[in-house]
Amino acid sequence: MNHSSTARAHGRVNLIGEHTDYNGGWVLPTPIPQFTEVTITDVPGRSVSVQSTQGRTFAYELGNETKTGSWVDYVKGATHLLREVLGSKGGIHIQIHSTIPEGAGLSSSAALETALLKALNQHRQLGLDVIAVARLGQRIENEFVGAHVGIMDQMATGLGIFGEALFLDTLTLDYQRIPLPLETFDLLVINSGVAHRLSEYDGGYNQRREECEEACRRLGILHLRDIDLNTLKTSKLPEPLRKRARHVVTENQRVKEAVVALRAQDLKKLGQLFLESHLSMKSDYQVSIPEIDLLVDLCMTHESVFGARLTGGGFGGSIVALTHKGKSAHVTGEIIPAYEAETGQKATRLI
Numbered sequence: 001m002n003h004s005s006t007a008r009a010h011g012r013v014n015l016i017g018e019h020t021d022y023n024g025g026w027v028l029p030t031p032i033p034q035f036t037e038v039t040i041t042d043v044p045g046r047s048v049s050v051q052s053t054q055g056r057t058f059a060y061e062l063g064n065e066t067k068t069g070s071w072v073d074y075v076k077g078a079t080h081l082l083r084e085v086l087g088s089k090g091g092i093h094i095q096i097h098s099t100i101p102e103g104a105g106l107s108s109s110a111a112l113e114t115a116l117l118k119a120l121n122q123h124r125q126l127g128l129d130v131i132a133v134a135r136l137g138q139r140i141e142n143e144f145v146g147a148h149v150g151i152m153d154q155m156a157t158g159l160g161i162f163g164e165a166l167f168l169d170t171l172t173l174d175y176q177r178i179p180l181p182l183e184t185f186d187l188l189v190i191n192s193g194v195a196h197r198l199s200e201y202d203g204g205y206n207q208r209r210e211e212c213e214e215a216c217r218r219l220g221i222l223h224l225r226d227i228d229l230n231t232l233k234t235s236k237l238p239e240p241l242r243k244r245a246r247h248v249v250t251e252n253q254r255v256k257e258a259v260v261a262l263r264a265q266d267l268k269k270l271g272q273l274f275l276e277s278h279l280s281m282k283s284d285y286q287v288s289i290p291e292i293d294l295l296v297d298l299c300m301t302h303e304s305v306f307g308a309r310l311t312g313g314g315f316g317g318s319i320v321a322l323t324h325k326g327k328s329a330h331v332t333g334e335i336i337p338a339y340e341a342e343t344g345q346k347a348t349r350l351i
């Protein structure tokens with residue numbers, strides 16, 4: 001009889017701590033209601049057939065995973081990395097259902113990797129724990145897809161719990177769960193409608209990572225977490241490496257301050273950190289785009305908003321904002337029409 005295994009992973013919104021994860025730094029993601037669900041069923045032979053509820057299908061043979069440059073590579077990367085354990089066990093059918101928008105900075109790819117790896121883990125009894133699943137997910141990106149991402153998204157989609165932020169040290173993978181005092185504020189996530197692509201076809205992300213690695217080489221350190229702002233100021237780092245490093249160093253500091261502010265329910269401070277993070281991503285890290293800046297500006301001129309920022313890798317995607325309790329619908333109702341009128345893009349509220 002064909003038995004099947006199903007697993008689900010939610011997308012994430014990163015509250016603060018952007019482009020710190022591949023620098024050994026700290027991040028603060030929390031899950032979003034949107035999710036990806038994967039069901040695996042046995043089929044005869046060595047074929048892998050994939051069907052998504054969006055009507056997309058494709059098929060290949062186990063052990064014959066060739067890169068296509070599309071979302072299919074997340075699936076192929078998984079069976080490729082697990083080829084030794086999957087190879088002897090026969091074909092599979094993979095059914096995918098996802099409600100996470102792609103390219104919106106909300107971890108649609110990591111959720112697919114995590115749900116798929118969890119389902120394969122169950123189905124073939126691979127004995128992987130949650131950290132092993134996250135590390136494999138990151139390897140799919142790094143080694144198969146060619147996106148040199150950190151481990152935040154795979155950890156967040158594997159370990160996230162609603163109502164809590166995951167304060168993660170991406171070097172040691174130690175984490176603390178920080179309760180979100182959602183009775184004191186609303187979280188707002190708006191997709192700008194401008195999609196990014198985290199693959200080698202869009203080199204911006206990988207280029208930032210290379211710049212950070214070059215900065216470390218010149219500074220004689222292993223990770224940008226190993227330097228403070230004063231030492232950075234007196235170093236002889238050329239531009240743009242200096243400002244890239246400044247973003248990472250100050251962003252790490254902001255994550256730690258955000259955790260203190262969250263615990264103290266100091267929303268004014270948290271909002272201020274959101275905005276500072278955004279401005280740092282805009283000027284020092286240069287990963288924002290005009291549409292995202294406009295959404296943040298519209299939020300910041302609204303009296304009910306504590307703070308707003310680009311979330312995720314950038315070059316498109318979404319913003320996250322913190323509003324006064326019960327005011328997020330009102331804020332959305334005012335800023336989305338203004339944004340759409342100015343840009344012609346269709347924005348969507350996700351939380």
Ligand code: GLA
Nearest residue numbers: 018019149150151152312313
């Ligand atoms: C993407 C990557 C993460 C992280 C963020 C930026 O989401 O997958 O590893 O680098 O960008 O913070």
